[in-house]
Amino acid sequence: MNVIKLFKRFAAVVAIGASLAAPALAQSTRGPTTPEEQARIVQLAAAADKDPVGVMTSAEGRWFEKWAEEAPDYMLGPDKGVFWLHASGTAQGELKRVLRFHHTVSTAAFQLEQRILDPYGNPAHLEARTLAGIEGLLRAYESLVAKRAENRTPKMDEVLALRDSGGLAAFVKALPPMPAR
Numbered sequence: 001m002n003v004i005k006l007f008k009r010f011a012a013v014v015a016i017g018a019s020l021a022a023p024a025l026a027q028s029t030r031g032p033t034t035p036e037e038q039a040r041i042v043q044l045a046a047a048a049d050k051d052p053v054g055v056m057t058s059a060e061g062r063w064f065e066k067w068a069e070e071a072p073d074y075m076l077g078p079d080k081g082v083f084w085l086h087a088s089g090t091a092q093g094e095l096k097r098v099l100r101f102h103h104t105v106s107t108a109a110f111q112l113e114q115r116i117l118d119p120y121g122n123p124a125h126l127e128a129r130t131l132a133g134i135e136g137l138l139r140a141y142e143s144l145v146a147k148r149a150e151n152r153t154p155k156m157d158e159v160l161a162l163r164d165s166g167g168l169a170a171f172v173k174a175l176p177p178m179p180a181r
Helices: 002-028 035-050 052-057 059-070 080-087 093-114 123-147 154-164 168-174
Strands: none
Touching (some): 035 052, 035 059, 035 093, 035 123, 052 059, 052 093, 080 093, 080 123, 123 154, 123 168, 154 168
């Protein structure tokens, strides 16, 4: 009986270890981002400015989300802009999901264009990337409101007004820091 229990525990440990190692092994087989992928993402971000929902729900949008998870050479984690979007209650439901996607594709395009592999290593790079993400959110928001007025939110309108008056960089700088990981 003890041998069977020992074998079951050993099998469970092996199964858990294999499930944890599989994603790391799968990622290690992917090479660095190609110039074609970089151009594709920059084009996708520009298209998402005009049709955020369409791009997010397209095959290209799904491809981008997979790329963002698997790209070994670019660090695309969250920043203060994403935490502001979620914590401030600026957008709810589907609007929040679309704006979050657009923030990610905007920051990825910015990093690719600027050749910033890891913005977390340089506070100035992270601040610039956060600003690019908020600018992307605002472009998507304007497009969404133009298509459906009920997408309008007072907080996003306030940030639009800050952008239009030249105060967006100061707004981003004043955002609370990200929570510790």
